[in-house]
Amino acid sequence: MTKVKSIVRPVVKEFQMNNCGFDHHSADDFVKSQWQTRTKSFIFLLYRCFIAAFYLAVVIYSMIDGFSNGLYFIYLTNWGIMLCMVTTMLxxxxxxTWYLHPEFADRVKDSNEMPIPxxxxxxxxxxxxxxSMGITIIYWSVLYNDLVQVTAVNILTHAFNSVLMFVDxxxxxxxxxxxxxxxxxxxxxVYAIFSVIYYAAGGVDxxxxxxxxxxxxxxxxxxxxxxxxGVILLCCALYIFIFYVYKLRVFIHRRYNRKQVFEPSQCAGRPSSTPVTLPSNRISMVLGDYGHDHLAFTNSSEKIVS
Incomplete structure (x- = not known):
């Protein structure tokens, strides 16, 4: 019964008014990794630029391979890979901007509302x-058959799209x-409505x-x-899945990202310093103290529900 509660409780807590919109009190969570140990991470910056360049290259390559006089834009697969490109580029x-312009971070920190971008x-x-995950599942389980040639574009747009986004x-x-x-x-x-309009207008593949x-x-x-x-139900199931993956991510971070620190003793008869295990928490939004630990703050503003 306890295990069931631990699974259901995070879901119940999500159905609150403050979780309906896009307000989040630590905007820096959107420009850093869960796993970085400093306020700024050059490695994460390189990762973000690499994944954006990768999806840009995939979109260009897939357009060259199958533009088909503009019919490229009727496929959900291509909507998906273009959205991957735009999202990762943003x-x-x-x-x-966060890494190179501290004044931008100052404005975000001082704002009472998370910026629109x-x-x-x-x-x-x-x-x-x-x-991305839905496209991969539907393509390989329903649409793919022995007559379909497995090409580089096919793999990039129907497999790597979801793999990289899941890793992200x-x-x-x-x-x-x-x-x-x-x-x-x-x-x-929206895509279903588009397909109806395309059909009614006499569109063909x-x-x-x-x-x-x-x-x-x-x-x-x-x-x-x-x-x-069926696709809507699949989207809902996938969303619940990634919600628990997110919870697992935060749990792993909180569980294993710990370090030994020494707490000076103030009691007679006790060793001068005793090792105490504390969470490896670091400040989330401090400008001017880049790369320094601060045990009074957490590395991520999210708290895992046990």
Missing amino acids: GAILVC FKIYWGMHVITLIL LWIVAYPVRLLHMFLPVCFGL PAGKHYIYPILDWDYPGKAILTVI
């Missing part, structure tokens, strides 16, 4: 993560809010067929609607 810009990035990352979930420091589940669901509905995907053929509306419902 993330790289924010981290670079941070909120946009948060929402985009949520959508991108779920969309383990690296970043910002939270996953369960009530943000509506974002990927709404994005999926590169082979001349009157649909974008065979499982989303509006000549058979019942089947297409079931597909949309």
Whole structure:
């Protein structure tokens, strides 16, 4: 019973008014890694720039390989990989600005509300993560068959997209809010509406067929609607999964990121210093004390629910 409560309790706590929006009291969580030990991390900066450059290269390569007179833009796969590119590029810009311009960090710190670019990035990352994982699952379990040629573009847009975004979930420091589940669901509905409009306008795929995907053929509306419902349910399941991955990430960080410190004794008959295990907590938003530990603050503003 205790184990069941430990699983359900974090979910129940998420259904609070303050978790509905995009307010977060430590904006620096969006420009740092969960695992970095300093206020600024050059390694994380390089990582952000690398992943942004990678997705940019994938988008360019996939366009060259299959632009098909603009039909490239009708596929959800390509919507997903372009969203990966935009999201990671925005993330790289924010981290670079934070790293290179301390006055920007000062403004963020002094503001009572998280800046709009941070909120946009948060929402985009949520959508991108779920969309990438959903695309990978649906493609390899439903759409792929022996007639489909496995190419570099195929692997990059249907496998690496989700792998890298899932790895990114383990690296970043910002939270996953369960009530943000509506974002990927709404994005999926937008694509479903687009597919209906494209069908009604007489659009075809590169082979001349009157649909974008065979499982989303509006000549058979019942089947297409079931597909949309199934994808929505998949998005919800994936979101709950990444929520618990996030909780596990924070738990691992709090559990294993500890160090030994010596607490001076003030009692007679006790050794002059006794090792005491304290969490390796560090200040989240201090400008002017870069790279120094401060045990009065946590490395991440998120608290794991036990």
